[in-house]
Amino acid sequence: MRPEGRSMRESILAAAVHLFAQYGYHAAPLRDIARMAGIQAASIYHHYPNKQALLIEIMETYMVRLNASLEHVLKEYDDPLQRLHEAIANHIRMHTTYKEEFFIIDTEMRALEDEHKAQIISLRDKYEALLQELLQDGMERGVFRQCDVKVASYAIIAMCTEVATWFRPDGRLSVQQVITSYRQFIAEGLLTTSGITHMPDERAHLL
Amino acid sequence: MRPEGRSMRESILAAAVHLFAQYGYHAAPLRDIARMAGIQAASIYHHYPNKQALLIEIMETYMVRLNASLEHVLKEYDDPLQRLHEAIANHIRMHTTYKEEFFIIDTEMRALEDEHKAQIISLRDKYEALLQELLQDGMERGVFRQCDVKVASYAIIAMCTEVATWFRPDGRLSVQQVITSYRQFIAEGLLTTSGITHMPDERAHLL
DNA sequence: GTCTATATCGGGATAGAC
DNA sequence: GTCTATCCCGATATAGAC
Numbered sequence A, B: 001m002r003p004e005g006r007s008m009r010e011s012i013l014a015a016a017v018h019l020f021a022q023y024g025y026h027a028a029p030l031r032d033i034a035r036m037a038g039i040q041a042a043s044i045y046h047h048y049p050n051k052q053a054l055l056i057e058i059m060e061t062y063m064v065r066l067n068a069s070l071e072h073v074l075k076e077y078d079d080p081l082q083r084l085h086e087a088i089a090n091h092i093r094m095h096t097t098y099k100e101e102f103f104i105i106d107t108e109m110r111a112l113e114d115e116h117k118a119q120i121i122s123l124r125d126k127y128e129a130l131l132q133e134l135l136q137d138g139m140e141r142g143v144f145r146q147c148d149v150k151v152a153s154y155a156i157i158a159m160c161t162e163v164a165t166w167f168r169p170d171g172r173l174s175v176q177q178v179i180t181s182y183r184q185f186i187a188e189g190l191l192t193t194s195g196i197t198h199m200p201d202e203r204a205h206l207l
Numbered sequence C: 001g002t003c004t005a006t007a008t009c010g011g012g013a014t015a016g017a018c
Numbered sequence D: 001g002t003c004t005a006t007c008c009c010g011a012t013a014t015a016g017a018c
Helices: A006-023 A030-037 A041-047 A051-076 A080-097 A099-107 A114-140 A149-166 A175-188 A200-204 B006-023 B030-037 B041-047 B051-076 B080-097 B099-107 B114-140 B149-166 B175-188 B200-204
Strands: none
Touching (some): A006 A030, A006 A041, A006 A051, A006 A099, A030 A041, A051 A099, A051 A114, A080 A149, A080 A175, A099 A149, A149 B149, A175 B149, B006 B030, B006 B041, B006 B051, B006 B099, B030 B041, B051 B080, B051 B099, B080 B149, B099 B149, B149 B175
16 A cells, blocks of 8 residues: 555545445546545545555455455354354455445445456355355255255355345444344244144135 | 348347356447358348347346246145155256356346336246245145245246256266255255264364 | 546437438 | 537546646
8 A cells, every 4th residue: 555645545435335325336436536535536546546446445344344254254153053144254254344344345246357357256255165064064964854065055155145235224223133134044044943833724715 | 020031039048048148238249140040240240129128138038938847846736845845957958058048047037128127027027926835835734834925936036046057967967866865855854864963072082 | 646638439319311 | 210510517547736
């Protein structure tokens, strides 16, 4: 990084985050990013070589951060169910806390030029591999049922990522309540597990 | 719809679907859509008033179709678990069959101008409401565990939608296998349900 | 480090001939 | 119904002063 000018660099990036998330990469004019950062469009080029560099910096920074947080969870815990619980909580917390940044990661892959796309995709693959490792280990230890770990990892990531699109900090549910819901849903599913299964007779009259 | 010209209208829309999905709405030039349809850019305006109209037609057509298919499932079946199974299968089949169209619906909401955004969102809300109705009914009949039906519906939709991003018809798993995996995952979750829970002793040496 | 001025390009959309 | 020609605008990016 450059020795000075740190603060304006960050202001520009923060503005880019807002506008890329709100309008999309291609629909967000550099002029608007500059205005939000309090400078002229041309001045951005003193801090970043071009518009694409803003996108890359956002995506890389937060994918690296996400991977580090999951690696921390895997290092910290050993029990498969606890690991899964912590991974779910971590994923949801990261995605709701850095809502705009991860939204950009999830929707602007197409906007990446080829050279850097591979780098970002490899970071995403890394994250998936870490989660799959967790699931595989839990399966081998008999905690999780036999299932396709790739498919399971995709399902978990998709549902936990999407939380950020509807979650509101001042809404009906707290983050912790949402995390608890998702943990139970992922671990146990929707069906009633009690011995009283379906009460088919009671339902028969509704047919 | 117009009396004639049906075929070129459809060619243009098909080209728009491809290019919007591949590059995004803003990054897909009308000239490229025209070339793919075999005409000049200006000729598109004989069939559609502007670029935005292409996006609206794609989104509306397939959201209406998706809602109709779920309504059909709810009408056809009564048992909550069977309804859920059919809804999952329907969602995954629709999203893998019309992969590009639903990808556009999921990623280009931002590109909609305000007047039409409300209409598309109401169609999406309708779909969520239908699924929530299914879940609520199943909960009241004791088939599904007590849970937040809104949260559950979001989770199910997110995970089943995302299948389309990685599923390949010539890949390792068939659509039917994927559907079966998701049904089980959603209904029963990841945990081993058998009496043999975790075998804690066997795992102890790994600590 | 930020500015003004400007180059250059490509986009959506329109006019009017055929 | 499709064409050619063109308008007009806004985009990224550059040059060079301060």
